[in-house]
Amino acid sequence: MAALRSRFKNLLRISDQKGIADEGLESDITETLQVHPPTIKKENPADLAEIISQIDEIYYDNDKDCCQYELTELDKEYSKSLLEDRIMKLKSQELAARKKVSDLVLANYIDYVQELQQVAELQLSLQNTVSVCVNGRRSLTMAKQGVSHGGLGVLARHRKRQRLNSVLSTLRTLKTLQMTDVRLQEMLKEGNYAGATQLCLECLTAVPMYKQYTCISDLGSKLKDTQNAIEAQLEEVLSSMCTAFEPRQYQQVQVAYRLLGKSQNAIDQLLMHFTSTIHSNAFSVVFEYAKSSLAETEDQKMPYRDLCKAVPSKSFTACLKSLCKAMWKIMKNYYQIKLWHENVEKKDKKEESVLSGDEMDGDEILFNKTYVKQKLELGLSRIWQDVQQKVKPFLVATDMAHFAYDNMIHVLDTVNRLISLGIEFCGKGSDSLQESIRLQSLKYFKTYHRNLLDDLRAFLENEAWEICPVCSSFTIHSLREFYFIKKLACYSSC
Numbered sequence: 001m002a003a004l005r006s007r008f009k010n011l012l013r014i015s016d017q018k019g020i021a022d023e024g025l026e027s028d029i030t031e032t033l034q035v036h037p038p039t040i041k042k043e044n045p046a047d048l049a050e051i052i053s054q055i056d057e058i059y060y061d062n063d064k065d066c067c068q069y070e071l072t073e074l075d076k077e078y079s080k081s082l083l084e085d086r087i088m089k090l091k092s093q094e095l096a097a098r099k100k101v102s103d104l105v106l107a108n109y110i111d112y113v114q115e116l117q118q119v120a121e122l123q124l125s126l127q128n129t130v131s132v133c134v135n136g137r138r139s140l141t142m143a144k145q146g147v148s149h150g151g152l153g154v155l156a157r158h159r160k161r162q163r164l165n166s167v168l169s170t171l172r173t174l175k176t177l178q179m180t181d182v183r184l185q186e187m188l189k190e191g192n193y194a195g196a197t198q199l200c201l202e203c204l205t206a207v208p209m210y211k212q213y214t215c216i217s218d219l220g221s222k223l224k225d226t227q228n229a230i231e232a233q234l235e236e237v238l239s240s241m242c243t244a245f246e247p248r249q250y251q252q253v254q255v256a257y258r259l260l261g262k263s264q265n266a267i268d269q270l271l272m273h274f275t276s277t278i279h280s281n282a283f284s285v286v287f288e289y290a291k292s293s294l295a296e297t298e299d300q301k302m303p304y305r306d307l308c309k310a311v312p313s314k315s316f317t318a319c320l321k322s323l324c325k326a327m328w329k330i331m332k333n334y335y336q337i338k339l340w341h342e343n344v345e346k347k348d349k350k351e352e353s354v355l356s357g358d359e360m361d362g363d364e365i366l367f368n369k370t371y372v373k374q375k376l377e378l379g380l381s382r383i384w385q386d387v388q389q390k391v392k393p394f395l396v397a398t399d400m401a402h403f404a405y406d407n408m409i410h411v412l413d414t415v416n417r418l419i420s421l422g423i424e425f426c427g428k429g430s431d432s433l434q435e436s437i438r439l440q441s442l443k444y445f446k447t448y449h450r451n452l453l454d455d456l457r458a459f460l461e462n463e464a465w466e467i468c469p470v471c472s473s474f475t476i477h478s479l480r481e482f483y484f485i486k487k488l489a490c491y492s493s494c
Contacts, residue, residue: 051096054089184226193234194255200227201259231260238270242277245333247340263368267375274334274379275386279304281326282390286311289319304390308397316398317407317414323394324418327387331425334383338376345369380426388430391418395436401447408444412437 058064070086180203187196204223237253257266283304290310311319395415400408415437419430476482 048096048099051092052100055093055097181222181226184230188230188233191249191252193230193237193252194259196230197227197234197256197259200230230256235269238266239273239277241270241337242274242330242333243281245336247336250337250340258368264371267372270337271375271379271382274330274383278327278330278383278386278390281330282323283307285323285326286319286394289315289322305393305397308394311394311398313398313403316400316403317410320391320394320411320414323391324414327390328418328421331383331387331421334379335425338380341372341376345373381428384422384426384428384430387418387422388432391415392432392436395433395440400440400444403444405448408441412441 056069058069059066073086180199184196184200187193187199200223204227234253234256237249241250241253254263254266257263286304286307289312290307293310293312400411403411415433419433423429477485
């Protein structure tokens with residue numbers, strides 16, 4: 001058995017040996033492979049994948065000894081037929097692995113050729129650049145040594161120096177333009193949207209001046225894509241201001257939009273984002289409380305009014321509180337943005353010119369400020385109206401007649417506080433919310449008094465009563481609790 005183990009180990013370690021030590025074992029294995037050669041069905045990838053999946057995990061680990069593993073398995077149960085089957089299986093797995101590698105190489109051959117072609121083009125561009133550098137250095141050396149001592153020599157050296165400086169300046173500009181995209185990505189990650197926008201616009205202006213160079217020819221379209229990506233990111237950050245206002249980040253966004261010449265579009269988009277945020281946040285809050293009573297087939301595409309009706313009565317108060325809190329947070333962020341623009345107008349002219357952009361004249365700056373101010377003032381009423389349109393359907397969707405007294409008082413307090421916030425927000429109350437809560441209150445107290453009268457009737461019918469001694473002049477009007485009856489009688493007689 002020790003001799004057989006040694007022969008099998010030598011067979012497996014063919015990567016470090018040129019031949020097999022034992023000729024007898026080699027002839028047996030060769031004869032076995034010739035009689036039953038391993039085959040792979042090339043036309044069926046499923047068979048190929050199945051064979052590869054059967055390869056033991058140890059063959060994927062470079063730190064493990066595969067030979068020792070095979071010898072250990074051989075010690076458990078040995079026979080010539082098992083050894084031949086194992087060898088056939090290993091050979092089939094090897095052929096399958098080679099076939100898989102070959103297919104992957106062929107599948108990526110076209111990409112390899114394209115990358116190789118790009119490398120060749122880059123190499124040619126580098127050779128041209130090296131040639132320009134060599135010529136520039138040669139001209140600089142000649143200028144230092146001096147061609148002649150006369151006026152013509154001085155003039156020639158001066159011209160060569162000018163050409164050399166021009167070449168070096170061009171090379172520095174080309175290198176800067178090539179590194180622009182990397183720098184833009186870094187500035188966007190840092191949140192420097194104003195700097196990224198300014199750098200992108202400057203590069204777009206400079207690219208047409210160097211379009212004759214191969215390395216710059218495609219940079220223009222790439223910078224256009226980068227500018228579109230910057231505007232998309234600005235839109236995303238502007239939308240986030242509706243739920244989490246951050247002054248520094250908002251200032252970066254506003255400066256970037258001014259550099260792009262889209263200050264008015266930015267404020268229009270901001271109002272649209274606030275409206276969208278009110279609708280989406282209201283839906284999300286109500287859905288969190290209503291999803292427990294919804295069927296599995298129902299999703300978030302159902303109408304908002306139907307969703308409000310699906311909120312359980314026991315969760316109504318908590319849901320109303322969360323809804324009002326979400327709406328108040330959006331109103332707060334809008335008000336902070338409005339205050340930010342008002343504070344910008346109070347800054348001195350130097351700071352104001354830096355924020356507005358030096359390219360704009362005074363009339364354009366004044367027009368933009370007036371437009372933004374008017375939009376924000378009109379937006380106050382618009383935001384408050386959107387908030388009411390989300391709270392009112394929720395108030396009327398649930399029957400509050402059977403609420404506990406404390407819960408009903410809590411609902412009234414929450415709605416009144418929201419109305420007070422609306423008055424502070426835009427100077428307007430809410431007739432619709434007041435009417436909704438008034439109708440719900442009337443309905444609640446009618447049910448509440450009816451229940452109390454039923455309890456009082458049961459109390460009067462079931463309790464034992466005794467005559468209370470009173471004076472001869474006693475009437476029902478003598479009781480303070482029924483004094484209002486006397487006043488009603490006086491009013492009716494009048």
